[in-house]
Amino acid sequence: MPSVNADAVAFLLLAFVVSRVVKILRGLKAVDGIPGFRCALSARSPFGALFNRSMHPIFFNPGTDFLWQLKDSLYDTYDVISLVPFVHGPPAIFISSWDTARQITGHTAPIDKPFNVVNSWVIFGENVVTSQTDIWKRHRRIVAPAFSQKTHELVWVESIRTYNDMSKTEGWETQDFVGVPVINHITHKFAYSIISTCAFGLPFSWDESATDTGATMSTHEAIGVAALTFPLRALYPQWVYYLPFKSISRIEQAYSTLDSFMRTQVTLRNTETNHQTWVEAGRNGSQNDVFSRIVQASQQGGKLALDEREVIGNTFLMLFAGHETTAHSLAATVGLLGVYQEEQEIAYQQIQAVLADGREPTLEDFGSLDKVLNCFLEGLRLFPAAAQLAREATEDIVLKVRSNKPGIEDREMVLKKGAHVHVDVIGINYNPRNFPDPKAFKPSRWANKNLENDHFGFGHGPRSCLGRKFALYEAICFLSLLLRDWKVEVALRPGETREEWRQRVMTGKVETAFAPSPIPVNLRRRV
Numbered sequence: 001m002p003s004v005n006a007d008a009v010a011f012l013l014l015a016f017v018v019s020r021v022v023k024i025l026r027g028l029k030a031v032d033g034i035p036g037f038r039c040a041l042s043a044r045s046p047f048g049a050l051f052n053r054s055m056h057p058i059f060f061n062p063g064t065d066f067l068w069q070l071k072d073s074l075y076d077t078y079d080v081i082s083l084v085p086f087v088h089g090p091p092a093i094f095i096s097s098w099d100t101a102r103q104i105t106g107h108t109a110p111i112d113k114p115f116n117v118v119n120s121w122v123i124f125g126e127n128v129v130t131s132q133t134d135i136w137k138r139h140r141r142i143v144a145p146a147f148s149q150k151t152h153e154l155v156w157v158e159s160i161r162t163y164n165d166m167s168k169t170e171g172w173e174t175q176d177f178v179g180v181p182v183i184n185h186i187t188h189k190f191a192y193s194i195i196s197t198c199a200f201g202l203p204f205s206w207d208e209s210a211t212d213t214g215a216t217m218s219t220h221e222a223i224g225v226a227a228l229t230f231p232l233r234a235l236y237p238q239w240v241y242y243l244p245f246k247s248i249s250r251i252e253q254a255y256s257t258l259d260s261f262m263r264t265q266v267t268l269r270n271t272e273t274n275h276q277t278w279v280e281a282g283r284n285g286s287q288n289d290v291f292s293r294i295v296q297a298s299q300q301g302g303k304l305a306l307d308e309r310e311v312i313g314n315t316f317l318m319l320f321a322g323h324e325t326t327a328h329s330l331a332a333t334v335g336l337l338g339v340y341q342e343e344q345e346i347a348y349q350q351i352q353a354v355l356a357d358g359r360e361p362t363l364e365d366f367g368s369l370d371k372v373l374n375c376f377l378e379g380l381r382l383f384p385a386a387a388q389l390a391r392e393a394t395e396d397i398v399l400k401v402r403s404n405k406p407g408i409e410d411r412e413m414v415l416k417k418g419a420h421v422h423v424d425v426i427g428i429n430y431n432p433r434n435f436p437d438p439k440a441f442k443p444s445r446w447a448n449k450n451l452e453n454d455h456f457g458f459g460h461g462p463r464s465c466l467g468r469k470f471a472l473y474e475a476i477c478f479l480s481l482l483l484r485d486w487k488v489e490v491a492l493r494p495g496e497t498r499e500e501w502r503q504r505v506m507t508g509k510v511e512t513a514f515a516p517s518p519i520p521v522n523l524r525r526r527v
């Protein structure tokens with residue numbers, strides 16, 4: 001009967017409203033009343049990503065990239081803000097304070113990686129990046145030694161080889177002036193080449209395309225598609241990939257191609273005869289990629305050994321953790337060097353002194369190229385590829401909250417068990433308390449600083465980046481060679497200053513990693 005239906009609907013509606021009111025009250029308690037956003041959906045849920053503040057400021061969340069877009073006003077009241085969804089998603093706080101961030105990421109806090117992140121990112125298998133502490137310890141013991149000195153030497157050698165391959169194939173070698181419409185494309189391909197060779201053990205040459213289209217998919221193409229679609233794949237459930245759409249089945253094809261490639265590789269390296277050859281190869285230095293080393297370490301790991309799925313899970317995660325992060329921060333650094341000519345000149349003078357005869361840099365030169373390193377660290381500060389570090393409170397935890405508004409006192413807050421906490425690396429890096437004149441590109445601020453303690457770009461504490469040295473070797477090699485050969489310039493519009501160019505061009509978007517917008521640069525050959 002219609003009236004019964006109407007009653008039932010009214011009852012259901014009322015139950016929904018009451019349950020949402022309860023959810024928001026619990027959420028407000030979980031974040032101890034810290035001011036911030038009250039919205040329908042958490043910004044990072046699949047629907048939250050679609051329905052954001054561009055549609056309505058109250059009923060939808062502030063968007064996936066609000067940490068960048070609103071960075072100048074977000075922390076006006078306290079150095080912590082909250083986000084409490086009333087339809088779906090956990091309550092969360094975002095922090096821009098160094099001390100609280102160190103407390104969150106340090107060894108002793110009752111904090112872990114969030115369970116929903118762990119769940120959605122286990123595409124190929126458990127791995128060191130997303131697992132929670134108990135499982136993570138076993139993975140870290142096997143994966144950390146894979147980043148050996150031999151692997152880092154391979155990164156250096158491959159970076160030089162790839163740079164030369166790139167210069168030749170792009171036709172730069174014979175030119176005095178090159179207009180690069182989007183430097184991000186170059187740094188992406190460069191970082192892809194290094195991760196493919198040094199993490200997957202799959203050599204790449206610059207004239208290969210990582211994204212050819214054809215009936216069957218090459219492994220390179222599969223890696224290329226997987227790298228681009230990884231966030232989607234992590235966000236949406238498995239059944240979505242069986243829908244009859246070409247673009248979707250391409251994603252599925254990429255993942256199954258990669259899966260069978262990695263399974264074959266593990267089997268190859270595990271069989272007895274191949275194992276012998278492989279150990280030999282390890283001795284003469286040709287199997288120093290991270291994947292080979294994880295398999296090798298896992299074989300020696302006894303009870304702690306990783307199974308095939310875990311080995312694959314870890315290797316696959318390298319693609320995600322090490323490709324976009326390095327590519328984005330390199331692109332941003334090149335763009336900033338184009339704006340700040342005087343800083344570029346300081347780095348160039350050092351490169352000239354170290355590589356006096358125009359020779360190629362060796363690993364031993366790394367320590368003498370500190371001005372180049374400082375440029376990269378400053379680029380990474382202004383464009384932190386890992387823009388937020390997500391954690392979940394495993395017990396109630398007391399945090400210090402500092403006021404940024406005259407007349408409002410500092411306070412403490414109790415973050416409830418289960419609430420999410422995000423270290424907002426953009427917030428930390430643009431906080432004038434941490435970095436005076438935070439928007440200025442000043443590489444000299446990194447002189448004599450301790451990277452582990454003073455730079456949040458690679459994280460902090462036990463879960464900090466395992467690939468830091470890998471990324472730094474790759475980046476310093478690329479930048480030293482680029483600046484040795486070319487003066488990086490930016491093309492200004494008539495009457496535009498370089499600072500105005502920076503405001504217009506050098507913005508970004510928080511996706512899975514924080515990505516700078518496409519950056520055009522001109523390269524003018526040094527004598």
Ligand code: HEM
Binds near residue numbers: 128199318321457
């Ligand atoms: C500029 C480049 C890079 C940046 C900015 C970066 C940043 C980070 C950050 C911030 C974390 C900590 C995440 C957290 O605390 O939740 C992390 C973890 C990690 N990174 Fe990187 N990373 C970079 C390059 C790489 C590379 C090249 C690799 C490997 C080839 C790599 C592998 C890892 C791994 C395995 C972890 C997980 C460590 C653990 O939880 O024990 N990263 N990275």
